[in-house]
Every structure is written in C-alpha cells, then in structure tokens.
Amino acid sequence: MTKQDFRIVGKSVKRADVIEKVTGEGKYTGDYHMPGMLYGKIKRAEIAHAKITRIDVSRALAYPGVKAVLTHRDVPRVLHYGSPHPRSASCTKDQYILDDRVRFWGEGVAAVAAISEEVADEALDLIDVEHEPLPGVYDIDTAQAPDAPQLHDVGPGGNLVIPPVRIERGDVERGFAEADLILEGEFEGGRPVPTYMEPNVCVADWDGSNKLTFWTSTQTSFMVRGALAEVLGLPLNKVRVLVDHMGGGFGAKQDLFQHEFLCALLAKQCRRPVKMEFTRRETFIAGRSRHPFRMWLKQGFRKDGTLVARDMKIIFESGAYGSHSPGVTNVGTASATSLYRCENVRLDGRAVYTNTPISGAYRGYGVVQTYYALDIQMDEAAERLGIDPVEMRLKNAVREGDIAPSGHPIVGCGLEACISHGADAFDWAGKRNNPNRSDPRNPAIRKGWGIGCEMHGSSAYPGIKEQGNATVKMNEDGSVTLLTGAAGLGTGAHTALAQIVAEELGVTFESVSVVHGDTDVVPWDIGAFASHTTYLVGSAAKIAAAELRERVLARAAELLQESAENLGLVDGIITVRGNPGQSITLVEAMGPTRGVPSEHLIASGSYTPTKSYSFAAHFVEVAVDTETGIIECRKVMPVHDVGKVIHPIAAQGQIEGGIQQGIGHTLTEDYVIDRTNGRSLNAGLVDYKMPLSMDMPDIETIILEAAPDPGGPWGAKGVGEDPIIAIGPAICNAVHDAIGVRFHHYPITPEDVLKGLKARREQP
C-alpha cells in the first residue's frame, strides 16, 4: 500500500448524526406518534413448556378501548426463521408467529391492540389461557439425555439445533504424543444480555393499496422486510421498513421478533397504525442473550511453550428457538482453529435447545466463549512451564499466511505487534515482577496483572457471502448524497462512510450527506453486524465515489476543454495539472451554463469480500479484596490493530464500550433462569448488574495501524466486536496473578472468590 496523505480519513470529524442526539431532535422509533394510533401489548406465558388447551379472549375483546386480540388461531401459520439472513449458515426455521405450544417462560401467546398502553395492559389480564404442562428441559445436560422431552419436530433431533459442527486438521493424537505438558479443563459462561438502552419498538401502518410501512429499531431492515413479506405473503415492494436513529443493538436487534409480526397484523386488522414497545423487563424475557456455554478443552504443549495439539468440545445453550445458534456454533467452533496457531486440532461444536429464553446474536458472536477458555488455558500452560505469559503468547500467536477460521490465509496480522507494543506500554515486566502485591491502605486487597488476546473477522464470511452496496449522487450545486442501507445503530458508521466518500471523491466532509434507513430508497443491505460496515460498505462507497469522480471530471473536461486525466479534484475544486491558475468549482462544473443544462450524476458500488481479521491484546490491573471477594478492575490498556483508522474517536469509543460490556460479562452480568422451572429471576436493570460510571476503570486505548487488509478501504478493518473478547480472560488471568486462584467460568462473583480462597487455604 502506497503512503498517502489523507484530508478527511483518519480525522475525528464531527459526526453529522450526533447533533440531533444532543439536542433531543433525533427521532427514534418510539418517538413517532400518528393520528389514530393504537398501542399493542403481548400476553406472555407464565409457564416454560406447555400445550395451550384453551384460550378465551372474549373478556378482553369486550373491555372498553380494546380494538383487536390475536391468538395462534388468528395469525398465519408459517414456519419462519428467527434470524432472517437469507441462505446463510446462520438460520434455522423453527418459529411460528404464535403457536399452540409454549416453549419458554415469557413467550408470547396472544396480542392486544387498544387505545392506550394502559388499556392494552389491563386487557392482557382478561385473556384466559389454559395449559397442559409438558415436562421441560432447563439445562444442556437434561436436554441431551436420551429420553429428554423434545422442543421441536424440526432439526436433527436430540434437542440439537443443527448437526454437530466438526473441524479436524492434522493429527491430534500424534500432537498429544509429542507434548511435554497436557492440560485439560472445563469452562462455563453465564447468560449476558446486550441491554441496549432503547427497548425494542415498532410502529406498523397499512395504506389503502395494502402496503405496509413499518418503523422498527433494527440492525437489519432489509431482513425484516424479507421476513415480514414472506410470512405475510406480500411482494417486497409492498413492505417498506424505516429506521432512523436507534438506541443500540449490539447484535441482538438482528432477529425478526414475535412482536414485529404481531404489530403488523394488529395494524392490518384494526386498519389503524399500531405501536408496540417493549418494557425493560420484556427486553430480557423476549430479547436475545449471549449463548451460555460449556466447553471441554485439552491442549498439548512442548517444554518451550509451543502448542502441538488442541481437542475441544463446546456446547452452546440455544434456549427455546434456534435464532443465531447455527451461526454462533459455526463461528465459535471455527474460531478455535486460530488465535494461537496449532497444527493439530479436533473441534466439536453443538447448540442445544432448552426451555429457556432465546440466545441470539451478541457482539463477539461465539468467539467470546471460545477465546475465554483458550486464553485462560494459555496462561495455565505458561505458569506450569515457567514461561512469561507474554512470551508464551508471542510464541504461539497466529501470523500472516496462517489459515484463518474462514479457511483463507490471514493477510494483515497485527497480533504480535499488539502484544509486544502493549507489553512495553503497560510495563508488563515491571508490574508482574513487582513483589509488593498488597494495597498499603488495605492489606486485604491484592493486586494482579493479566493479559488476554483476540482476533475477530470483519464480515460473516464464509457463513454468509455478503455484499456491501452504496450509491453516491452529485447534486447540481456540487453537494453529494450518499445512499446506504447500513443501519446507524450508534457506532458512527454513517460518518465513516461519508468520510470515505469525501476522501475518494475529492470533496469536503461537510458537503456529503447520508440518506439511510428506508428500504424503498436505499440500496439493499444485509444489515449492520459482524464488524463489517466500514470494511464492506466502506469499500462499496469508495468504489462508487471513484466512479462518480470519473464522471464529474469527464463533465468538467468538456467545460475546460482539457482531457479528464489531466484534471484533479480536491475539496470541491477542479484543477488542471501543471496549470494551477486554471480551476473551477464543482458548482461551476455541475450547474447549468449557457447551452449546457445541469446533469444528474449518480454512481453505485458493490463489493463482495471474503474477510479480514482485526487483532487485540488487552492488559489489565485488578485489585481483589480477599475479605469481601470483590474484584475491582482498575486499569485497562487495550491495544488494537484495526488496519487503517477512519475516525479515531469513534474507533476508541467502540473499544471502550466493548470493554465496559466485557467487564460486565466477566464480573457481574448474568441473566439468571431458575433451572427448575425456566422462570426468569433478574429481568431488570437493578438485579442485572452492569458496570456503570462508578465501576469503570481508567482505559488507555492504543490503536495501531499495524496490519492493514487490502480488502477494506485504505486497509481499514472492523472494530465493533473485537474489544469485548480479550478483556474477559485478561481479567480472569489477572485475578489468578493477584490471589493464585484460577477460575474457569464467568461471571466470577465475590462468592466464587471467597470459595476459591478457602479451597486454596485448605489445600494440603
């Protein structure tokens, strides 16, 4: 890649969409209010597994203000995808809009539309549901027992969502035979939920031509359009999906939710707009979580630290429906082929149905779980072999040309750079060799330092062969409009895309405006997920901008009586090479002149990549109170290689926010389901404890442009998911450094710490 001076890319320009966020003017879906609008609510099951034997809505229908009630008898019975990515490995058809069967506690069994939220809520209590309880399975062991009750008729049976994912390379037995040290362990993780601040919400409105207009808080508006059209039996041009601002998604707003179908159907029946908004409680019960997991991992190492064999079995708990389990299982299992290079691997990944809430897509998609275990066992091996954890990782880190989880050789690999750079900047050796671990103010507090590493792909290839699209228009005054289907879930992606267009086209950042979020207008898009928007849509935008630039210069060439190759375009000024005095503005080039009318210039770009990988090493300091068991994460130094950085502050913001969620996963966050009856125990923001302003450590973010990938614009790679992965094992390893107790699970609670310390004291 040639060195280039950038005018706009790489600068933290002011995000155009943020002014609306700080003034309160930005419209989120819940802010829309239409004349005659009704409010929808869902009646939720208070049993985890049952057959509905009778459902009587007559009292609810008679209640003043109620306009419609829907049950499974009233809605189309179409088996549909939960995760609607077309023809991908990430879908399984196992859901109905409403069924006569309940598969998890809190599943919707009926829906009401009424003149107010309060009336709709009251009507829910007037719906009488009778069940025949069915035996439930509330954990992965019970679900896999030979005589276990089955949740679904579809699928391979045995409560498996998909057939096991098996990957084998090299000769694992030979690898173990060559090993000087073999480690074997079981790892487990809880059920963190994304907890986006904006509860799921949608508004449906039908017009006289039987066209549905649908506002919804989604990362994947075209997928919502596709699934709604398929299930409702409409052509795609009769479903228009709109989303402007959205209050976060973190992956989970990729599903097509039960309430979205029901909102559309209620609006159709009532011939009035209907809004359906989740309560915070519903975002837990009916939202999507990360997959709880259990993993068995056995690895062999030579004396010098070289990894020679890896044998792994991982089971993801899918909950009541498949949702993203196929994708998570494929990605999570395949990720264990990499990070730390190993020629001999044998991997087995499964996803299992249980009568619990649905696990779905969440930032770090299967990789969080796998790398938690890999990186903790790497630390254990370093300890047993007497090798420094940083040295151990440098020895085994994947390198350029190694086969990535996607099956392709890695092109831009910055893992070693992240580890080495971070070790110096963090003063790793100085800290770890510091014999003074106690806090002088409180000797019960012990300090420790740890490292964790990660790699993550940009794009969902090979599970989904994705396409990024962009259309760029030059208006007759020289201003530019970028049309993109990529959702703006809060990351600043639209700003990055506008920067890319402005840079490539040769105009100012301020002259580019972005149109998005209307499936009738913008180019098709698969959705904002898999850390791919800047990489994939950014490349498409760059292609479109380059073509538009050619067309603009061709028009200017005629006006200037010059050849187009001889023209340059910078900051909206067209100049003639070698003749700096001769220049025209874009307004002059594009606007009408005598005898030459204005012209509408438009160019589109499409881009179908494979995948790039981003890398990171996280260094943390923890303080463990040996009297209370409380772990405090005090300092984090995340060192990331994301290729070319388009917007530094936005990239840092992704990293810092990912660390916040990762600390939560590791120490406090767990959506708890009663394993005896499937009931939800902490569906609220007080009982589900996230790290907030008082809990956040100092974060010193370092971004290295160590290893650009030519697949992204100027070598840019993804950043969204990376930061949530390495922080977990880094904390766990630091806790071990502090108190000598090794944990194999998350979240690590104060009770776990006290039990671990007690067990350690009682060791003979």
Added chain:
Amino acid sequence: MTKRVLEMTVNGEERSLAVASYRSLLDVLREEGGLTGTKKGCDVGDCGACTVIMDGKPVNACLVLAVEAQGAEITTVEGLQSSPDDLHPLQEAMMEHGASQCGFCTPGILIMAKCLLDRNPHPTDEEIRFGLSGNICRCTGYTKIFDAIRTAGKRMAAASTGDGTKAPDFSKAEA
C-alpha cells in the same frame, strides 16, 4: 377517565395540558407535550434516560406523576440550548469528544451533567463519576462522557469568570 388540567412551565414556555391523573411526567412530556427528546429506557427509575430538571433538581420523569408537577418549572434536553444556533457547552463537548454513540442515554446525561456543573463548577473526576451514577450508558464505557464533562466544565467556568477573557479554545483537544 377524568382528566385534570395541568399548568407547568416547560423550557420557559407556559404549558396547559389535560392529563389523566395516573400518567407519569415522562409520558406527558413525550406524548401530550410532544417533547420526545427525553427517553424511556426502563420506566421504573433505574436507567436515568428520562432525567429532567424539575424546580432546579434532577428527577427521573418516569417516577414523577405529572400531577405532581403542577406549577413546576421543567427543563428537558430541548431546553438546554439558548437558541437554535447556540448549543450548550455540554452539547458541544459531547459532540467533540464522541461521548454520544447511540444517543439514547444522552438527554439524561446532559441534564444530569448540567445539574452537576451548575452546583459544582469544578468537579473532581470522582465527583463526575458519582454525579452520573444514576445514568446508564451502555455504548461508551463512560470514558468520553467524563472527557466531555471536564471540557464543558472548564469552558463554563472560564466563561463565568467575568473578566471578559474569551473562553479557552478546547476544540482541538484530543482530536
């Protein structure tokens, strides 16, 4: 449902709204009042997204019955800026520092930060953290929010010194 006519001053404007007595101040501001800048993140007082200023004090609007606001003076995020072109220093600083990602918590954070700086123009880092302890942000890890409040605090303090000196230019800071 009987409605009561409620008088309150919202962002300096006298409003007269007919509301049912069970409605929360949050619902009334957003629906009857048409001010949707204030967000509903939980409706039970846990998240702080609905923070508004009521008679000089920050409140969770979801926990206040609208009828309790009879005669009150309310400031919402829409009332922070003095004119359409003149943003509050906190709004400017939040934009510059990238302190708003999805933006759903932003109105509540802005209001809470304004209350903090109005009461304590030179907060320590610990005081900023404590001041925001009732406001959940899930996107940013708070780092950039702390930066924004520090920057806005310095500018506001400089602007109020009254010696006629221009506020220092922090616009290039941390770019």
